[in-house]
Amino acid sequence: MNSLGYAGIALLMFLENVFPPIPSEVVMPLAGFTAAEGPLSLVGVIVAGVLGSIAGALPWYYAGKKYGAKRMRHFAERYGRWITVSPEDIDRATEWFERHGGVAVLIGRLVPGVRTLISVPAGISGMPMLPFLLYSTIGTVAWTGALAVCGYILRGQWQSVEAYISPISTVIVAALVLLFGYRFYRQWNGRPKGEEASQPGE
Numbered sequence: 274m275n276s277l278g279y280a281g282i283a284l285l286m287f288l289e290n291v292f293p294p295i296p297s298e299v300v301m302p303l304a305g306f307t308a309a310e311g312p313l314s315l316v317g318v319i320v321a322g323v324l325g326s327i328a329g330a331l332p333w334y335y336a337g338k339k340y341g342a343k344r345m346r347h348f349a350e351r352y353g354r355w356i357t358v359s360p361e362d363i364d365r366a367t368e369w370f371e372r373h374g375g376v377a378v379l380i381g382r383l384v385p386g387v388r389t390l391i392s393v394p395a396g397i398s399g400m401p402m403l404p405f406l407l408y409s410t411i412g413t414v415a416w417t418g419a420l421a422v423c424g425y426i427l428r429g430q431w432q433s434v435e436a437y438i439s440p441i442s443t444v445i446v447a448a449l450v451l452l453f454g455y456r457f458y459r460q461w462n463g464r465p466k467g468e469e470a471s472q473p474g475e
Contacts, residue, residue: 286301301417349363
């Protein structure tokens with residue numbers, strides 16, 4: 274980390290978004306620890322991480338925009354094993370976006386397993402670039418900043434960050450699932466009786 278510096282942090286975070294097996298939960302806490310030791314500044318580490326992460330989100334955004342859902346799923350089915358991306362991962366990210374709209378990009382950047390691929394449905398839906406960058410940046414600053422600060426504070430115990438982050442991520446996912454379930458329940462119970470039987474084509 275000392276030898277790579279800010280450019281190396283940005284590169285690792287770029288690769289973390291393009292190739293999900295590279296975990297930000299290791300890169301950013303280690304970068305924060307390095308900043309605590311003096312060679313790098315904490316602000317510089319966070320900025321480098323954010324820039325690399327945003328740059329890594331763009332290829333997925335443009336891929337979704339150019340190829341669409343069906344072709345992206347087919348790509349994941351044929352070649353996804355090389356970057357550990359499955360068709361189900363594409364489906365999961367798409368469902369997140371359909372449920373939460375543009376805010377899904379912000380929230381998705383905080384959730385492992387969704388963070389990398391949330392850019393795909395944003396591109397598929399034709400989400401404008403400016404809102405996409407805005408939501409992505411807010412979520413990315415929160416995520417990378419939290420990881421770097423944890424590494425900075427824990428110093429030699431930076432490896433323990435993931436043990437703290439995983440339960441937090443689980444709570445976020447559970448809260449969103451409950452919120453969606455509540456909204457679905459309200460919407461379903463608010464439908465007039467017999468409406469489901471009068472749908473066109475049935």
